[in-house]
Amino acid sequence: MSTEILMPALSPTMTEGNLSKWLIKKGDTVKAGDLIAEIETDKATMEVEAVDEGVVLDLLFKEGEVNIPVNKAIAIIGDPNEKVEVKKEVPIEKVIEEKKIEKNIETKIENKKADIIDTPSPKIEEDRNLSSEEITMRQALRDTMAEEMRKDNKVFILGEEVAEYQGAYKVTQGLLQEFGKERVLDTPISEHGFTGLAVGAAFKGLRPILEFMTFNFSMQAIDQIINSAAKTLYMSGGQINCPIVFRGPNGAAAQVAAQHSQDFSSWYSQVPGLKVIAPSTPYNAKGLLRSAISDPNPVIFLENEILYGLKGPVNNDINFSIPIGKANIEKEGKDLTIVTYSIMLQKSKEAALRLKEEYNLDAEIIDLQTLRPLDTETILNSVKKTNRLITVEESWPFGSVGSEIANIVQRDAFDYLDSPVIKVNSADVPMPYALSLEKLYLPQVDDIINAAKKVSYIK
């Protein structure tokens, strides 16, 4: 049996090559691994090895011949006693036929999301198990971690100052005492290393809760979050999941300036494979953190330092959870929709009160709770009712969560809109230090009111 040696593609872009030199001649016996020719590509000259074995029966091109198409036969090897048939032309096989890619990919993704979300977000005002006592967001987070650690030995927590110091913001207070140093681990200031370590532990079946002292420092580890945690399930064809929660304060605190005040919600929300959650109250912090810890996927859990001290009632049932991917209609209204999340919920509520008093505008407030997967259904239903939309968030304006919502709403509810969507974001500059400038940088209640007036055409 004879075998054709084809002009090889030696780079992803090569379409033809020049035969610089033959390293074999007719009648030679070649074995797998022997060098047979030098081929000049658009980038370099490279040696080519034989893969099959046999006697060289024919060389189909002379040294120095140029522009030989990839996959054209250049030599024939085989058994000299067999008759050889030389094919005149070897067509270049098109490996992949051009496929029509369906245009409406976004719709497909949303269909997929619908599979994930099955139950609605519970409503605090209808919750019969609400505690009479009010606790802080900090306590709510700590209690939930402790409850989940009691249930499942595979859950452990690591991060800077989470153990002996009791947490830089005291969110892990008491956990070391209850669970010991095997399950509550102080790490060195080494985000890239310990994040990769936690991701490896999750691949192997543990369920780490990784605390970033603030999400600003997650930049040190972003490669492990995106390239390792978020993508490995896909790259492994569904074999290796990564059940990990990355949590910690996100966004501005108080005068900690540019490097310690960034909001990363839209950065992480852009990444398929991650789920992104941003709680706004002790009640939803508890329910959402439980869902995050139980989830088999990597979850980014964006807390807010200023909210740590916020008090409110919670549901103390150790199985109480709020589904990922469901927004909460914080306040019903008919005149306009305010979509917000995290700390901006508080400012949006203040703005809604004033809008009612001063302009008789009845705003509906949607607290997203989860940023990815986004609950587009709740947003669209609201816009179809109120016909006006503003988004309120702390992140920078370019490509923010609000930008994506504006895109979805103009695409899927264009005919329902009575005015353009307006986004309220932080200023498009690094966070300044001075108290006066910091206030200017962040969205304020007046900014929300002005946006609401604008979409309502009130001067």
Add this chain to the structure above:
Amino acid sequence: MKKLQKADYIKMYSFMLKIRRFEERAAQLYGMGKIGGFCHLYIGQEAVVVGILMTIDKNDSVVTTYRDHGHMIARGLDPKRIMAELTGREDGYSAGKGGSMHMFSKENNFYGGHGIVGAQVPIGTGIAFTHKYNGEKNICRTYIGDGAMNNGQVFEAFNLAALWKLPVLYIIENNKYGMGTSVDRAAAGLDLYKRGEAFGIPGEKVDGMNVFSVIEAADKAGKYVREGNGPYIIEVQTYRYRGHSMSDPAKYRTKEELDNYKQTDPIEIVKAEILKKKIATNDEIEKINKDTLEEIKNAAEFATNSPFPKDSELYTDVYL
């Protein structure tokens, strides 16, 4: 040192040969446009992974770089399915979604196949953390290319592994070049095995062209790690015959240098030992050669006939 049985010699020879034939065939398929993207071949380095393989427990974990085809073969994985991943077909280990650089087999404790230089080092350290956390006696073998040895996260991982006494064996495959940059142009201090010294991690340098040297070192280091003494570093001196990836003509090194290494070809060393010890005859070796060629040929055929993933697969495996 681990006592080698006659069957071990045959096993070593067969695995090393299988890796080489596989890589040559992969190069051919790449040349035919059946394999796309990046494709990093292991030819010349076979003694490293096969030497380590001889000391491994099947419940130990492995994690490596993007030059991973040989590692998977040594792990006992099916060349047909590895090749099918290279051709991006549905029978591939990652169902065609990972490609050459991103292959995994959870059931065989093979955790990739990582495309980002250095990223597998903290990950392997975390897998070792899990073995310890679960009270298992197993260790994680974490392979590192010489190029990654100048990457910050590697040192962060070393620090954590030593600090927490994690059962991780770091194997530096020093093939002398990080892409086109030779080690001496990239690393200040050429003794890479000493780079754990500051953390108290013992290290040693081994001739990676000779599988017997690799086995001896891996056996000793493996025991040290398994006994709970913390991490250990082996720097294996090896050489890749091919360029960094398929499109690299390797003009940054001389032909003499390559030829020199080919004089100590790892497969020839084992073959000579087998013949010297009369473990097998020339004819028996020829039969292994023929069978291996045939097996890999079949793998290539399987990999080019396996269907492309279904369009609907585009949206699966994003979330569990």
